Amino acid sequence: MVLRATLVDLLDAILPARCPGCGTWGALVCGPCSATLAPAPIALPPPPVEWWASCFAYEGVARELVARAKYRNERRFLVLVARELARAIESVPSSIDLVTWPPASAARMRAQGVDHGELLARAVARLTGTSVAPCLYRGAGSAQTGLDARARRLGPSLRAIGRVCGATILVVDDVATTGGTLAAAARALRAAGACGVFAATIARTPRPGGRTEALAYNPATSTARAPNSIGSTWTSSSSAST
Ligand SMILES: [Zn+2]
Numbered sequence: 001m002v003l004r005a006t007l008v009d010l011l012d013a014i015l016p017a018r019c020p021g022c023g024t025w026g027a028l029v030c031g032p033c034s035a036t037l038a039p040a041p042i043a044l045p046p047p048p049v050e051w052w053a054s055c056f057a058y059e060g061v062a063r064e065l066v067a068r069a070k071y072r073n074e075r076r077f078l079v080l081v082a083r084e085l086a087r088a089i090e091s092v093p094s095s096i097d098l099v100t101w102p103p104a105s106a107a108r109m110r111a112q113g114v115d116h117g118e119l120l121a122r123a124v125a126r127l128t129g130t131s132v133a134p135c136l137y138r139g140a141g142s143a144q145t146g147l148d149a150r151a152r153r154l155g156p157s158l159r160a161i162g163r164v165c166g167a168t169i170l171v172v173d174d175v176a177t178t179g180g181t182l183a184a185a186a187r188a189l190r191a192a193g194a195c196g197v198f199a200a201t202i203a204r205t206p207r208p209g210g211r212t213e214a215l216a217y218n219p220a221t222s223t224a225r226a227p228n229s230i231g232s233t234w235t236s237s238s239s240a241s242t
Helices: 002-014 061-070 075-091 106-112 116-128 149-154 180-191 237-241
Strands: 027-029 051-057 098-100 136-138 158-160 168-176 196-204
Touching: 027 075, 051 061, 051 075, 061 075, 061 116, 061 168, 061 196, 075 116, 075 196, 098 116, 116 168, 136 180, 158 180, 168 180, 180 196
Parallel strands: 051 196, 098 168, 168 196
Antiparallel strands: 136 158
């Protein structure tokens, strides 16, 4: 698994990037496609999470962005979304002592060979100059992906590990759908004495019927759009500066 992860890193460094929206070579996300990225839908954090931030609505190009960073193991996209997350948590209401992540399920670890949540959390911590540590242990059970909404709301079985007592902790994850995983993480951390739990995700799933269809990615029209409503155009060279 380690060998495969190393090989993926090597290929990632050698091969040019392709825009996840339209496939244009040389751009992490080209201008027209970044213009289709919609802000995350506004929603209250799932208790006992006290505050949360998210970069994008989980639709269109954002879905593909998450897939590249998470499922297809393209590290440059992981760096890109970590930068967006670092920006999203600038408005956090109080200082963060520790960044952590909900660990991947055993099945996902077997399939991927690496925990992308950990890579993302470590990248966010590095960018924000915050300490990072594994603070959660995941009990046996299935992954959240593919479960119905009720099962997802319950979240995975998590318990706190390490020194979390008295700390304000930021939990970093890829996508919030029901918020079940983040709530489970916050319950475990608060039970172990954490004094506050915040959360940040790359994307948040729009409420049913609340999708921003006008901004959804459409390959047929994406090149005709005015570039760039959110952030800047991300190029391969800009990703190398972290
Ligand atoms: Zn594009």
